[in-house]
Amino acid sequence: MHAELPKRYAKGGRPQGDPADLRTATIGVRVSAAEYALLRERAASMQMKPAQWLRTAALSRRLPPPPVATINREQYAELARLAANLNQLTRLANEGQHVNIAPALLAETQRLRLLLLGVKDNVDDR
The missing domain is CATH 1.10.1220 (Arc Repressor Mutant)
Structure with a gap:
């Protein structure tokens, strides 16, 4: 029979790392x-x-923010117009003047808010 070979006490070389940390995917970038x-x-x-x-x-x-959807840009412009009107009314109220807010202005503000949230049926059930 063959004589037993002496056992090695430790393997040589670099110790193995965590298999989950192994980099296997490649991304090609041309420059x-x-x-x-x-x-x-x-x-x-x-x-x-x-x-x-x-x-x-x-x-x-940090990555740049994703592009804003066209519908949001259009609604944002409308919302900016309404916000300017509300700011004027708030300034007048803070100066002590009587202010009447048209229900249509509040309804339009609510409609735009829901659109920007992605709610389609004008019902905010959050």
Whole structure:
């Protein structure tokens, strides 16, 4: 029979990490030569590789807000007009003058508020 080989007490090499942390997905980004030079320069200043610098920069920054839907922009303009009217009425009331608020103004304000919330049946059941 074969003589038993001596057992190794510890495996060599880098210890395995958590499999959940393993990076397997790749994102391809095309950049111009000037952009690539700038990325390499910025990464080198942080003693990183360009891919590592891009990942860190992308994941640590706040994204710009998503574009506002057209319907919301149109309704926002209407709401701004109504808000200006309400501000004028509030100023007059604060100066002690008698103010009458037309029910149509309040109804229109409520309608726009519900539209911006995405409520279609004019019923706010929140």
